[in-house]
Amino acid sequence: MADHAHAPLSRRLTLPLLTFYGLGTTIGAGIFVLVGKVAGRAGMWAPISFLIASLLAAFTAFSFAELVARYPRSAGEAIYVREGFRSHALALTVGLMVALAGTVSSATIVAGSIGYINVFVKLPAVPGMILVLAILTGLAAWGIRESVTAAALFTVLEIGGLVLVIWAARTSFGELPARAGEFIPPAHGAVWAGIMAGAMLAFFAFLGFEDLVNVAEEARDVTRSMPLAILLTLAISALLYIAISFAAVLTVPPAELAASAAPLATIYERATGGGSDILSAIAVAAVLNGALIQMIMASRVIYGLADQGELPAVLARVHPRLRTPLPATGLVCGVVLVLALGIPLEGLAELTSVIVLVVFSLVNLALALVKRRREPAPPGVRVYPMWIPVVGFAISVGFLAVQLFR
Numbered sequence: 001m002a003d004h005a006h007a008p009l010s011r012r013l014t015l016p017l018l019t020f021y022g023l024g025t026t027i028g029a030g031i032f033v034l035v036g037k038v039a040g041r042a043g044m045w046a047p048i049s050f051l052i053a054s055l056l057a058a059f060t061a062f063s064f065a066e067l068v069a070r071y072p073r074s075a076g077e078a079i080y081v082r083e084g085f086r087s088h089a090l091a092l093t094v095g096l097m098v099a100l101a102g103t104v105s106s107a108t109i110v111a112g113s114i115g116y117i118n119v120f121v122k123l124p125a126v127p128g129m130i131l132v133l134a135i136l137t138g139l140a141a142w143g144i145r146e147s148v149t150a151a152a153l154f155t156v157l158e159i160g161g162l163v164l165v166i167w168a169a170r171t172s173f174g175e176l177p178a179r180a181g182e183f184i185p186p187a188h189g190a191v192w193a194g195i196m197a198g199a200m201l202a203f204f205a206f207l208g209f210e211d212l213v214n215v216a217e218e219a220r221d222v223t224r225s226m227p228l229a230i231l232l233t234l235a236i237s238a239l240l241y242i243a244i245s246f247a248a249v250l251t252v253p254p255a256e257l258a259a260s261a262a263p264l265a266t267i268y269e270r271a272t273g274g275g276s277d278i279l280s281a282i283a284v285a286a287v288l289n290g291a292l293i294q295m296i297m298a299s300r301v302i303y304g305l306a307d308q309g310e311l312p313a314v315l316a317r318v319h320p321r322l323r324t325p326l327p328a329t330g331l332v333c334g335v336v337l338v339l340a341l342g343i344p345l346e347g348l349a350e351l352t353s354v355i356v357l358v359v360f361s362l363v364n365l366a367l368a369l370v371k372r373r374r375e376p377a378p379p380g381v382r383v384y385p386m387w388i389p390v391v392g393f394a395i396s397v398g399f400l401a402v403q404l405f406r
Contacts, residue, residue, distance in 0.1 A: 009074070009217045009303075010323035012145040015225040018212060020152035021293065022233030025208030027158050028290040031241065032264050032283055034205050035248050040258025042198030045185045046245040049198030054238035056199065057206040059392035060360050061234045062384050063367045065227035068213040069381040070370075072222040075304025076213030077359050084366020088310070094359055095305045101355040102211070102298035103332055107339035108352075109291040110136075117284055129340050136292045137333040140299060143322050144218045147296055154289030161282035162240050165264050168271040169247035176250065200402060205241060207356055209233045210363075211293065214300040223380045247271075295332055302328040357400040364393035 013021070035046070042049040067080045078095030082088060114128045123131070139147045166173075185191050209230050219226050244264070248257055251267050260266040265276035303325035306316035315328045367389040377383050 008323075009318060009325070010144060011218055011220050011222075012143075013148060013215060013219045013225075015221075015229055017145070017148050017152060018215070018219055018225055018229035019232045019236070020155045021148050021215065022209050022212045022229050023159065023236060024151045024155040024289050024293045025211040025297070026206060026233055026237045027155065027162070027240065028208065028286055031162070031205050031244070032262065032279075032286065034201065035241075035244055036257040036260050036263030036266075038198040038202050038245065039249055039254040039263070041201060042195045043191075043254045044182050044249050045191070045195050046198055046202075046249055046254065047183065047242050048185065049195050050202045050205075050238070050241045050245050052195070052199040053202035053206060054234065054241070056203055056395050057209075058234060059388055059395060060364060061209055061230055063364050063389045063392050064210055064213055065230045066377075066382060066384050066388075067363065067367055068216055068226045068230070069223045070377055072216040072219070072226065073304060074214055074217045074300045074307065075302075076216055077210070077363055078301070078305060078310070079308075080363050080366045084369040085362075090362075092305065092310045094362055095301055095310065097355045098214075098359055099298045099301040099305075099332075101352045101359075102294040102301070103335050104339060104352050106136075106291045106294040106298065106332075107336045109287055109294070110336060111340040113284070113287045113291065120281070120284070126341060130337070132288070132291075133333060133337055133340065136288065136295055137329065139292055140295050140333075141319075141322065141324055141326055141329050143324060144215065144296075147292065147324075148215075151289055151293050151296070154285045154292070157282050157285040158289065159240065161264070161279055161286070162244055164278070164282075165268050165271075166243050166247050168268050169251045172247065172250035172271065176246070179250070200399065202241070203399060204353060206234065206237060207353075209237075210356075210360070211297040214297045214304065217300075217304075223378070227382060295329070295336065298332045299325055299329040302331060354400065354403050357396050357403060360396035361393055361400060364389040364396060368393065 038049050039046040068076055071079045071083060073079050075095045077098050078091040081094045082091030110129050110133055113132055114123060114125050117123060117128065117132070139150050185195060212226065212230055212233065216222050216226055248263060248267055251271050252263070257263045257266065262276070265279050268276045268279055302311065302315050305311045306313060306328065315331065316325065317327050318324065319326045368386065371386050371389070
């Protein structure tokens with residue numbers, strides 16, 4: 001290995017790869033279950049819940065888009081908080097929170113992946129988790145273009161699964177003009193309470209676009225491509241989710257969707273009259289993709305913090321040939337393995353969403369503080385109005401309060 005000052009990260013990520021990376025972090029295995037839960041809360045108006053959730057997430061997405069163009073560095077959230085609050089301690093805390101969220105998410109996915117894989121190949125739990133983690137670590141260490149290309153292929157499979165469900169429900173979509181009135185909610189408090197409850201749940205299906213900022217030092221034309229990739233990720237995810245939610249409630253009654261452990265498989269089976277093994281295979285790809293991308297993200301956060309002098313310098317070393325941060329990747333792999341094998345993850349998994357919302361709140365507030373001080377943006381950076389981060393902060397705090405006090 002060489003010192004990171006002599007072996008910088010490789011800028012090999014183009015806009016299409018960045019967008020696939022963002023979609024891979026956002027369109028994960030969760031949507032294969034989440035659409036049924038949203039339908040259980042919002043009923044036939046689940047598409048409205050997904051639309052509202054996408055609009056709520058958009059405020060924070062625009063904040064991230066401006067900040068990543070202002071400060072195109074790894075460990076992005078930590079840098080944004082440091083620049084906004086002028087606090088190294090708070091920045092380090094936020095960086096470690098982001099890395100922890102990614103690591104815990106990876107561990108949860110790796111631990112749960114064996115159940116999906118056993119549908120096709122029987123593997124004992126412990127050797128199976130070690131094997132899965134070894135493959136994912138090898139991909140993450142191989143090279144950023146190679147690992148993100150692998151993630152992009154997984155993402156294409158995930159999107160293909162969603163499109164397959166939408167295509168299977170095409171007959172139901174043909175009924176949409178005649179049933180359009182069913183999707184206009186009445187001005188009734190209980191109905192809108194259900195729609196908003198569904199939107200709060202659907203909001204978490206849009207988390208993931210923020211992970212893009214942590215590969216900023218590996219992006220080409222970062223000032224233009226990174227903000228655009230964030231916004232494309234959110235827009236494409238929203239279109240897919242809304243289409244899936246229409247397919248869901250047009251094909252299967254909402255109460256039945258809510259009771260199904262695999263609602264997309266239920267939709268596919270109801271629409272085609274056949275089996276859904278193909279969706280199970282796609283779910284495996286979604287699970288592995290989620291773990292891979294979270295590991296890449298967490299290793300870049302660790303690398304970025306070390307590169308800024310906040311963590312030991314050894315974690316900022318970059319392999320001269322692979323141009324990936326091997327010590328940081330190895331550390332993340334080790335922590336994921338310990339968590340996956342030895343610690344109950346249910347509470348930690350719930351903590352992940354709380355961590356993300358705390359980070360969202362601080363990032364939005366950091367951008368508002370930067371704007372209040374009227375700090376000039378570098379040339380070519382798109383600057384958004386002050387109300388964007390202010391509304392994003394209010395939304396994030398509101399969701400955080402619900403998570404903490406429900």
